[in-house]
Amino acid sequence: MPPLLRMSKSLNFKVEAQSGEARAGVLTTRRGQIETPVFMPVGTAGTVKGIRFEALESELDAQIILGNTYHLWLRPGIDVIRSAGGLHRFISWDRALLTDSGGFQVWSLGALRKISEEGTEFRSHVDGSLRFLSPEVSMEVQAALGSDIVMVFDECAPGEASHEETERSMNLTARWSKRSKEAFDRLQAEGADTGRLEAEGLSGTQALFGIIQGAGHLDLRRISLEQTVNIGFDGYAVGGLSVGEEKSVMFEVIEDIAPRMPKDAPRYLMGVGTPEDLVEAVARGVDMFDCVLPTRNGRTGQAFTSRGKLNIKNAQFIKDTRPLDESCTCSVCRRHSRAYLRHLYITGEMLASILLTHHNLAFFLDTMRGVRQSIRSGDFPKFQREFTERLDANGE
Numbered sequence: 001m002p003p004l005l006r007m008s009k010s011l012n013f014k015v016e017a018q019s020g021e022a023r024a025g026v027l028t029t030r031r032g033q034i035e036t037p038v039f040m041p042v043g044t045a046g047t048v049k050g051i052r053f054e055a056l057e058s059e060l061d062a063q064i065i066l067g068n069t070y071h072l073w074l075r076p077g078i079d080v081i082r083s084a085g086g087l088h089r090f091i092s093w094d095r096a097l098l099t100d101s102g103g104f105q106v107w108s109l110g111a112l113r114k115i116s117e118e119g120t121e122f123r124s125h126v127d128g129s130l131r132f133l134s135p136e137v138s139m140e141v142q143a144a145l146g147s148d149i150v151m152v153f154d155e156c157a158p159g160e161a162s163h164e165e166t167e168r169s170m171n172l173t174a175r176w177s178k179r180s181k182e183a184f185d186r187l188q189a190e191g192a193d194t195g196r197l198e199a200e201g202l203s204g205t206q207a208l209f210g211i212i213q214g215a216g217h218l219d220l221r222r223i224s225l226e227q228t229v230n231i232g233f234d235g236y237a238v239g240g241l242s243v244g245e246e247k248s249v250m251f252e253v254i255e256d257i258a259p260r261m262p263k264d265a266p267r268y269l270m271g272v273g274t275p276e277d278l279v280e281a282v283a284r285g286v287d288m289f290d291c292v293l294p295t296r297n298g299r300t301g302q303a304f305t306s307r308g309k310l311n312i313k314n315a316q317f318i319k320d321t322r323p324l325d326e327s328c329t330c331s332v333c334r335r336h337s338r339a340y341l342r343h344l345y346i347t348g349e350m351l352a353s354i355l356l357t358h359h360n361l362a363f364f365l366d367t368m369r370g371v372r373q374s375i376r377s378g379d380f381p382k383f384q385r386e387f388t389e390r391l392d393a394n395g396e
């Protein structure tokens with residue numbers, strides 16, 4: 001099969017190998033190349049919690065990280081970030097950055113928000129002030145942040161939403177997506193993007209991804225896909241999954257929608273998931289992922305390993321001299337025992353969170369490295385089978 005090539009003004013995406021629906025490729029942004037499928041560590045407030053940028057770059061080799069528009073907008077605010085020269089300069093990260101639109105964070109505030117056609121009014125979780133987020137405001141904030149990949153401002157229906165409610169929400173997302181694109185184009189033309197960077201063969205501008213909604217209703221998902229593709233974006237995301245629906249529903253949606261998404265654009269599954277979720281979604285055709293699990297769970301004493309999850313608090317590890325994961329080659333597993341990590345955790349040492357976060361991110365990124373290699377070598381089905389068997393065999 002000839003490689004699929006996409007030349008757009010802001011990024012290139014090339015699928016180089018395929019195994020069933022699983023794809024391995026290269027996404028070229030103005031800040032470098034990203035091998036896909038890729039896991040993107042989440043840097044909520046301009047930091048991937050609990051890990052230094054040096055480790056993200058050198059040992060873990062994360063090629064792209066996320067920033068959260070909602071959090072950065074409220075604190076430190078776009079004036080601070082703009083005066084620093086954009087988010088890359090503010091946090092000192094030269095590799096690619098993707099920012100979400102703030103839509104999901106505002107959505108997760110629940111009762112604190114009020115949605116209208118124009119946008120969403122909500123109370124800041126920081127100081128209780130009344131704020132207003134709309135497609136136009138989100139695009140303006142993301143231009144000030146200067147991220148390399150921008151997400152449209154969408155609305156998310158709850159996992160168990162009725163057909164009627166989901167349809168209303170999905171149509172609102174379509175209208176907001178169109179407004180996002182118009183505002184985005186205007187801001188690019190005005191030079192509002194602080195992250196502009198000349199790169200060979202690329203325009204140097206930000207890229208914009210659309211988001212497909214529709215909860216667990218496949219008919220609506222297909223309509224949302226069509227609405228989004230008709231507007232036209234550099235990449236396409238599946239949103240509104242992993243928000244309380246059954247896992248089987250999530251995979252049903254991915255299996256139906258991913259293969260129908262444009263083949264020459266990156267496909268991004270937002271906010272998912274565990275290592276096994278990532279491998280399952282890759283098998284259904286997804287290229288990009290982000291999730292707070294490796295960092296958040298690292299701070300609460302949970303390690304993801306090739307043999308399942310392990311809770312370092314458990315008494316069984318008091319004298320356990322083995323590493324967290326005997327088949328992991330990360331610097332934490334090469335140096336420290338479960339007994340020591342448990343001791344750090346129990347005594348409330350900050351190093352416990354740091355080391356567990358490091359290992360968890362290493363495990364997620366290594367898993368994706370294995371996924372990419374196996375797709376390229378034609379061994380993905382074997383990789384998937386062995387990965388799942390190992391997880392199932394032991395567990396915690």
Ligand SMILES: [Zn+2]
Pocket residue numbers: 324325328329330331332333334359360362363
């Ligand atoms: Zn490790």
